[in-house]
Amino acid sequence: MTFQLNYFLERGPQAQPTVRPFFNRGLIMKSLLNYFVVVFLIIFFSSCSVAPKIIFFNNTDFQVEIFNNKTRLVVIEPKHNKELYYPITQTINIKTQTTNWVYSINNYPPIEYYKPNGRSEKMRFQLEATGEIYVLLPTEIFPAKDFNNQPIGFPIKP
Numbered sequence: 001m002t003f004q005l006n007y008f009l010e011r012g013p014q015a016q017p018t019v020r021p022f023f024n025r026g027l028i029m030k031s032l033l034n035y036f037v038v039v040f041l042i043i044f045f046s047s048c049s050v051a052p053k054i055i056f057f058n059n060t061d062f063q064v065e066i067f068n069n070k071t072r073l074v075v076i077e078p079k080h081n082k083e084l085y086y087p088i089t090q091t092i093n094i095k096t097q098t099t100n101w102v103y104s105i106n107n108y109p110p111i112e113y114y115k116p117n118g119r120s121e122k123m124r125f126q127l128e129a130t131g132e133i134y135v136l137l138p139t140e141i142f143p144a145k146d147f148n149n150q151p152i153g154f155p156i157k158p
Contacts, residue, residue: 052114054123057081057142060096064127067093081142086123094127094158101131101158109135110151131158 058064058076066073066084074082087105094101108114113135114123124136126144132155134147147155 052086052123053083054086054125055081055083057124057126059126059143060129062096062098065095067095079143083122094131099131103133103156103158105156107153109154113137113151128155132156 056066056074056076058078058080061078063075063077065075068087074084076082086108090105092103092105094103109123114121121138124138124140124142126134126136126142128134134144134150134155136142136144
């Protein structure tokens with residue numbers, strides 16, 4: 001009340017007090033923008049991966065090592081499978097005692113291979129002794145024998 005009385009005494013009877021908001025809009029918008037940028041950076045640089053998980057079955061008679069950018073992802077024994085993330089780089093290497101296969105990863109399999117009925121499933125891949133990598137439907141079991149219905153871009157060949 002004292003503030004309003006002093007305002008009128010100093011400015012005269014025609015003066016109208018201006019109503020100032022309690023907060024500064026520009027400051028709030030800047031703070032919100034900074035907040036969203038920080039949240040985005042935390043999510044982007046966190047260790048969470050956006051790549052889907054896959055189950056990789058080694059249908060060979062030898063142990064294989066799978067590398068992504070010279071980093072060993074996994075070692076898989078013959079006739080066993082392991083779970084790993086779908087490679088997010090363009091190339092992967094699969095090494096055995098005698099061979100080194102290099103694969104160019106250009107696409108994902110169609111959605112029915114990992115989201116049947118809209119539910120997310122792990123993608124399933126099978127490595128054959130020829131070096132070819134086949135994608136399997138979620139209903140197929142390892143080791144698969146019929147590869148006649150592979151989608152475009154599959155099998156992936158070294």
